[in-house]
Amino acid sequence: MTVLSIAGFDPSGGAGILNDVKTFHALQEYGTAVITALTTQNIRRVEEILPLEVEFVEKQIDIILEEEKIVHAKTGMLYSPDIIKAVAGKVEEYELKVVVDPVMIAGSGDPLSKSSMVHALKKHLLPLAQLTTPNIFEAQALSGMELKNREDVIGAAIKIGEICPVVVTGGHLNGTDVLFKNSIEVMEGELLDTENVHGSGCTFSAACTVYLNRGFSIEDSILKAGEFTKKSIKYGLKGTLNQFWDYK
Numbered sequence: 001m002t003v004l005s006i007a008g009f010d011p012s013g014g015a016g017i018l019n020d021v022k023t024f025h026a027l028q029e030y031g032t033a034v035i036t037a038l039t040t041q042n043i044r045r046v047e048e049i050l051p052l053e054v055e056f057v058e059k060q061i062d063i064i065l066e067e068e069k070i071v072h073a074k075t076g077m078l079y080s081p082d083i084i085k086a087v088a089g090k091v092e093e094y095e096l097k098v099v100v101d102p103v104m105i106a107g108s109g110d111p112l113s114k115s116s117m118v119h120a121l122k123k124h125l126l127p128l129a130q131l132t133t134p135n136i137f138e139a140q141a142l143s144g145m146e147l148k149n150r151e152d153v154i155g156a157a158i159k160i161g162e163i164c165p166v167v168v169t170g171g172h173l174n175g176t177d178v179l180f181k182n183s184i185e186v187m188e189g190e191l192l193d194t195e196n197v198h199g200s201g202c203t204f205s206a207a208c209t210v211y212l213n214r215g216f217s218i219e220d221s222i223l224k225a226g227e228f229t230k231k232s233i234k235y236g237l238k239g240t241l242n243q244f245w246d247y248k
């Protein structure tokens with residue numbers, strides 16, 4: 001069944017909605033895409049951000065759901081509290097099961113959101129989420145805690161987990177993912193020796209969405225999405241299409 005990404009546009013294709021749709025495609029799922037904001041950026045810097053009108057974001061969602069029954073969606077860069085509120089309204093209206101990637105800064109270190117969005121995310125969107133997938137910096141912002149080691153990350157996951165199930169992704173934690181869903185689960189991983197990680201958070205949350213859409217549990221979806229993301233970092237998303245891969 002078709003999946004949906006609601007996210008920003010990175011014209012270089014490495015992150016954002018292009019990356020999400022490529023991930024859906026590589027995993028043999030039909031993807032639809034609602035754009036929240038345009039950016040001018042490459043792998044080194046984000047130059048400008050042009051958020052779309054809130055009503056236009058809503059209309060994109062309406063027109064897709066008029067034709068298609070979509071159950072599973074992900075959100076990426078939402079940029080402003082107004083867009084977050086509008087997207088949360090649509091998630092409720094269409095009863096979407098949503099993976100929230102709380103995108104705040106680009107891999108280049110440049111901001112991709114207004115600072116006021118943390119509050120809006122926690123108030124409006126996270127309470128509706130099936131899963132949220134912050135990296136360590138985003139987990140820091142969402143929990144309001146300083147995260148220096150694994151115990152800190154577990155504490156932050158428990159705190160964010162009061163709002164919704166959460167996996168703090170391990171790209172900045174030696175590859176180890178920390179899941180909180182009723183209880184803590186530490187999923188040991190390894191870090192790949194590469195700089196090719198631009199957009200890997202988008203890939204992970206998009207892949208989680210695909211596996212949840214296929215009926216896998218949150219735990220299994222995270223494991224499978226993690227495997228896929230590693231493969232995409234190693235070979236590129238195009239490479240994942242060429243490698244022998246168990247898409248199921």
Ligand code: PXL
Binds near residue numbers: 016077
């Ligand atoms: O990887 C985070 C991300 C999400 N969405 C958009 C981006 C980026 C990173 O650059 O550009 C649109």
